[in-house]
Amino acid sequence: MSTSGTPPETSRVTSQDVARYAQVSAAVVSYVINNGPRKVAPQTQARVLEAIRVLGYRPNAAARALKLGSPEMIGIVVPDSTNPFFAEFSHAVEDAAGERGHALLLANSGETAAIERKHLKAFASRQVDGVLLASVSPFPDVSPLIAAGIPVVLLDRSTPFDDVTSIGVDLRAGARMAVEHLIGHGHTNIGLVIGAQQSAEQEREQGWLDALTEAGLPEGPIARGPFSRAGGYAAGQRLLKLAHRPTAIFVSSDIQAIGVLRALHESGLDIPAEMAIVSFDGSPESEYSWPSLTTLRQPVRSMAVDAVSSLFHKADSSHTTYPTELIIRRSCGCTP
Amino acid sequence: MSTSGTPPETSRVTSQDVARYAQVSAAVVSYVINNGPRKVAPQTQARVLEAIRVLGYRPNAAARALKLGSPEMIGIVVPDSTNPFFAEFSHAVEDAAGERGHALLLANSGETAAIERKHLKAFASRQVDGVLLASVSPFPDVSPLIAAGIPVVLLDRSTPFDDVTSIGVDLRAGARMAVEHLIGHGHTNIGLVIGAQQSAEQEREQGWLDALTEAGLPEGPIARGPFSRAGGYAAGQRLLKLAHRPTAIFVSSDIQAIGVLRALHESGLDIPAEMAIVSFDGSPESEYSWPSLTTLRQPVRSMAVDAVSSLFHKADSSHTTYPTELIIRRSCGCTP
DNA sequence: ATGAAAGCGCTAACAA
DNA sequence: TTGTTAGCGCTTTCAT
Numbered sequence: 001m002s003t004s005g006t007p008p009e010t011s012r013v014t015s016q017d018v019a020r021y022a023q024v025s026a027a028v029v030s031y032v033i034n035n036g037p038r039k040v041a042p043q044t045q046a047r048v049l050e051a052i053r054v055l056g057y058r059p060n061a062a063a064r065a066l067k068l069g070s071p072e073m074i075g076i077v078v079p080d081s082t083n084p085f086f087a088e089f090s091h092a093v094e095d096a097a098g099e100r101g102h103a104l105l106l107a108n109s110g111e112t113a114a115i116e117r118k119h120l121k122a123f124a125s126r127q128v129d130g131v132l133l134a135s136v137s138p139f140p141d142v143s144p145l146i147a148a149g150i151p152v153v154l155l156d157r158s159t160p161f162d163d164v165t166s167i168g169v170d171l172r173a174g175a176r177m178a179v180e181h182l183i184g185h186g187h188t189n190i191g192l193v194i195g196a197q198q199s200a201e202q203e204r205e206q207g208w209l210d211a212l213t214e215a216g217l218p219e220g221p222i223a224r225g226p227f228s229r230a231g232g233y234a235a236g237q238r239l240l241k242l243a244h245r246p247t248a249i250f251v252s253s254d255i256q257a258i259g260v261l262r263a264l265h266e267s268g269l270d271i272p273a274e275m276a277i278v279s280f281d282g283s284p285e286s287e288y289s290w291p292s293l294t295t296l297r298q299p300v301r302s303m304a305v306d307a308v309s310s311l312f313h314k315a316d317s318s319h320t321t322y323p324t325e326l327i328i329r330r331s332c333g334c335t336p
Numbered sequence: 337m338s339t340s341g342t343p344p345e346t347s348r349v350t351s352q353d354v355a356r357y358a359q360v361s362a363a364v365v366s367y368v369i370n371n372g373p374r375k376v377a378p379q380t381q382a383r384v385l386e387a388i389r390v391l392g393y394r395p396n397a398a399a400r401a402l403k404l405g406s407p408e409m410i411g412i413v414v415p416d417s418t419n420p421f422f423a424e425f426s427h428a429v430e431d432a433a434g435e436r437g438h439a440l441l442l443a444n445s446g447e448t449a450a451i452e453r454k455h456l457k458a459f460a461s462r463q464v465d466g467v468l469l470a471s472v473s474p475f476p477d478v479s480p481l482i483a484a485g486i487p488v489v490l491l492d493r494s495t496p497f498d499d500v501t502s503i504g505v506d507l508r509a510g511a512r513m514a515v516e517h518l519i520g521h522g523h524t525n526i527g528l529v530i531g532a533q534q535s536a537e538q539e540r541e542q543g544w545l546d547a548l549t550e551a552g553l554p555e556g557p558i559a560r561g562p563f564s565r566a567g568g569y570a571a572g573q574r575l576l577k578l579a580h581r582p583t584a585i586f587v588s589s590d591i592q593a594i595g596v597l598r599a600l601h602e603s604g605l606d607i608p609a610e611m612a613i614v615s616f617d618g619s620p621e622s623e624y625s626w627p628s629l630t631t632l633r634q635p636v637r638s639m640a641v642d643a644v645s646s647l648f649h650k651a652d653s654s655h656t657t658y659p660t661e662l663i664i665r666r667s668c669g670c671t672p
Numbered sequence: 673a674t675g676a677a678a679g680c681g682c683t684a685a686c687a688a
Numbered sequence: 689t690t691g692t693t694a695g696c697g698c699t700t701t702c703a704t
Contacts, residue, residue, distance in 0.1 A: 014681055025691045030683055037684070041689060056483055061462040062407055063681035065398035066696050073441070082427050082620075087418045094417070094444055103458065105409070106442045108430055122439065126397040147392055229624045258624045265626045284418075288565045288594045290601045290626045350697055361675045366699055373700075377673060399697035402680050675704075680697105687692075 013057045022051035033059060065127075073097075074311060075105040075123040076132040077116055078155075083227060083255055084283035085300070086134060089155070092304030093132060100312065102129060111136050111226075117144075124148040130311030138202075151314040153307045158203050160319035165310055167303055167320050171280075174296045174324040175207025175250065176214075178278040181294070181326060182248045183215050185276060185333045190220045191246035193235040193256050195227050204252045204280065220246050225256065232259025240267050248276040254286040257293055261331075272333035282327055291330030298324060349393045358387035369395060401463075409433075410647060411441040411459040412468040413452055414491075419563060419591055420619035421636070422470060425491070428640030429468060436648065438465060447472050447562075453480075460484040466647030474538075487650040489643045494539055496655035501646055503639055503656050507616075510632045510660040511543025511586065512550075514614040517630070517662060518584045519551050521612060521669045526556040527582035529571040529592050531563050540588045540616065556582050561592070568595025576603050584612040590622040593629055597667075608669035618663055627666030634660060 015029040022029070024044060031038045032048045040048070051057070065071040074097050078086040094104040105128060109116035113136050123131050124144040131145055134155040142164055145152045154166035182190050192208050205222070212219055223238045225231035232251060236259060239246060251257040257279035261271065269275045271291055279286060282297025299322050306320070328334050351365040358365070360380060367374045368384045376384070387393070401407040410433050414422040430440040441464060445452035449472050459467050460480040467481055470491040478500055481488045490502035518526050528544050541558070548555055559574045561567035568587060572595060575582060587593040593615035597607065605611045607627055615622060618633025635658050642656070664670050 015683095016681080026682075027684075027692080028690060031690090034683085039689070044689080058457070058461050058480070058484060060402070060681050062398055062401035062405075063696090064683080066396070066402050066680090066698085067682050067684090069398075069696075071398055075439075080427070081417075081430070082420070082423045084418070084420075087423045090442070091416070091418050091444060094442060098443075103411075103441050103443070103462070105439050106426070106430060107434075107439070108427060121394070125394050126439070144394070148394060229620060233624070258621075262624050262626065262628075284565060285594075285621065288569070288598050290598065292598075351699095352697080362698080363676080363700075364674060367674090370699085375673070380673080396697050399680090400699080402682085402696085403698045403700085405680075673704100676702090678699105678701085680699095682696090683694100685692105685694090688690085 013055045015057070015059070018048065018051045018055055018057045021055060022047040024048060069127065070129050071126060072101055073103045073105055073126070073128050074130040074132065074308070075107065075119075075126070075128045076134075077107040077109055077119045077123075078134045079109050079111045079136055079227070081106055081108050084285050085254070085281045085298075088283060088300050089134075089304050092301045093308055096305045096308035100308070109136055113137050117141060120144050124150060130308075130314075132307055132311070151311045153310055155303070155307060157319070158321065160317075163317040165315075165317040165319065167307055167310075167322065169296075169298050169322045169324045171203040172207040172210065174280065175204040175252070176211045177207075177324070177326055178280065178296050179208050179211035179250050180215075181332060182250060182276055182278055183211060183217065185248070187246075187248035187276060188217055189244065189246040189248070190217070191239045191249040192220060192222045192252070193232060193239070193249055193260055194222065194224055194252040195231075196224045208250050227253055227255060229255055229259040229262075232256030233263050234259070236260035236263030240264070240269075247274070248278075251277060251279040254279050254281040254283045254293060254295055257295070257331075258285060258289055261289055261291075261293075272331055276333045277331040278326075279331075282325070286327075287329070289331075294329045294332035294334065295327050296324045297327050298322065349391045351393070351395070354384065354387045354391055354393045357391060358383040360384060405463065406465050407462060408437060409439045409441055409462070409464050410466040410468065410644070411443065411455075411462070411464045412470075413443040413445055413455045413459075414470045415445050415447045415472055415563070417442060417444050420621050421590070421617045421634075424619060424636050425470075425640050428637045429644055432641045432644035436644070445472055449473050453477060456480050460486060466644075466650075468643055468647070487647045489646055491639070491643060493655070494657065496653075499653040501651075501653040501655065503643055503646075503658065505634050505639075505658045505660045507539040508543040508546065510616065511540040511588070512547045513543075513660070513662055514616065514632050515544050515547035515586050516551075517668060518586060518612060518614055519547060519553065521584070523582075523584035523612060524553055525580065525582040525584070526553070527575045527585040528556060528558045528588070529568060529575070529585055529596055530558065530560055530588040531567075532560045544586050563589055563591060565591055565595040565598075568592030569599050570595070572596035572599030576600070576605075583610070584608075584614075587613060587615040590615050590617040590619045590629060590631055593631070593667075594621060594625055597625055597627075597629075608667055612669045613667040614662075615667075618661070622663075623665070625667075630665045630668035630670070631663050632660045633663050634658065 107119040157166040157168040158171040223235035225235040286293040443455040493502040493504040494507040559571035561571040622629035
């Protein structure tokens, strides 16, 4: 027999093993691991702890999950975790979940309702403790979750839906504010770059229209495209080709705005002198573009934190609206 | 009695319930759900399927996980899932895992070894089927995983470590290639923006030095900072303040390069005429900066796919190096 | 082709 | 304060 390093014991150490080693029952092991629900004599506790250390015991989460009916995980499904807005959101969610000892399951729907639904079902099967959903659809089918009694909160919404709780900023009011800012700069032909139809986008479009109408301005040109840099780029190019080209554009997301900026740069237009931009989200990327983007910041982190809490407090369904803040930077023309 | 909607049955439907309804045993239910391992008569199968539908049965993943010893999930821990490089990587990993019916647990270490370790332990407890780790440290402690017999692959490395399998590009050679490109443009004073010490960064630094030395050029100025836009911005500013300011900079990551670009723009310097840039990673963001970044693209998606496969094929530990590709764009000066 | 039953590892009610 | 024990819901061997 050699004295070489520990063989890669595929850790089949169970609480029973620990109990045996510490000369106690498995119950006691459980009590010390979870600090309860029964008290354990300090001396006994020390023995158990020692046994755990020596044996390299690691509780089996699956068994615990089965017994408790909770895997101590929450799930989030977003259209694209690569989008800075969702990336930031997910990161904050992971932090918040972690503080409660929960892990985060991340899934991408790729803007496809079928895939979204598949993930929702999978999460339901896993009996996760809660699901955060930034749906592709204005009318997501969360029935698998509801049926499993799993709390859900809908993200990135500005209107309530059924009896599922939801959060988000007032997209319409925010968009309106952004466009009003542009109007304040004297623009009268203000274009819109926005997602390819669907839910929430409608509201930003409405807000854009609200501001225009209120100011007695004509409806500007619209370019629709995917929520991506490339989508924004293409949309920007289309707007630039227009005979009656706008002098300002409201872009419904930072990520698209980055693409628009590129189209503008390539065309040699001066921003903001010849084309002003205001966008939406307030992602970190918006601060580092050139010129930096004037944008409507969503309070991502607090939304994330609250979303996670409401999963755990599962109060009655409700919708909570967060304030949006106009961050003035260079792209709107405030600073020359 | 009303005919109102189904009460929110907190889905306590078990395979037993299904069995009873379909007048078969639980074993048969399992067989039809998993298409095996025993065959089931078509007629029986239909009855079971019907029962599943009627009862709204959804298998309990925790029970399955306990029985099988596998939760059918893999985990990934990265320094910052918000960093486009890791965001893209994780997304690709999620796809690859999903194809195998596995979910993805995402955790951030925030560049802190202690947090990383905490996540690794948690993953070990959860008995995940594999862990992908982009460690903060050059010598990560993966023992909890090893002890649990969980396959690990180290990400974003260019050198092997112990007997754990790893993947990554040849950072040193890549950096060298990037710097050589700059040298090819006639630059003789080439700065470096890089992370605040640690592992992999050393290699990019070495590559930078290699190119300089080989060309008989003096060592340029170095600015270190976090892997963030802000970190790059600050680093860029420091380089600009230098008396003997460089005419080109090799930035060790796209995300920092975005920050450097901002510093450059603010100083009014023309890019690439007065300051050329080449960066590293090839993230989507690099294509949309202004000017667009000439960068060393890492084959993120194929690395992600391969990383996931090797988790499942758990061959002997090995290190595989991926090729890097210099994407020529505007920031280096190739196009005026 | 199907049923019966054991047991994965843990928690907590119930005893002692 | 600690031990005994009964499951949580599923998979699968062993019978039939």
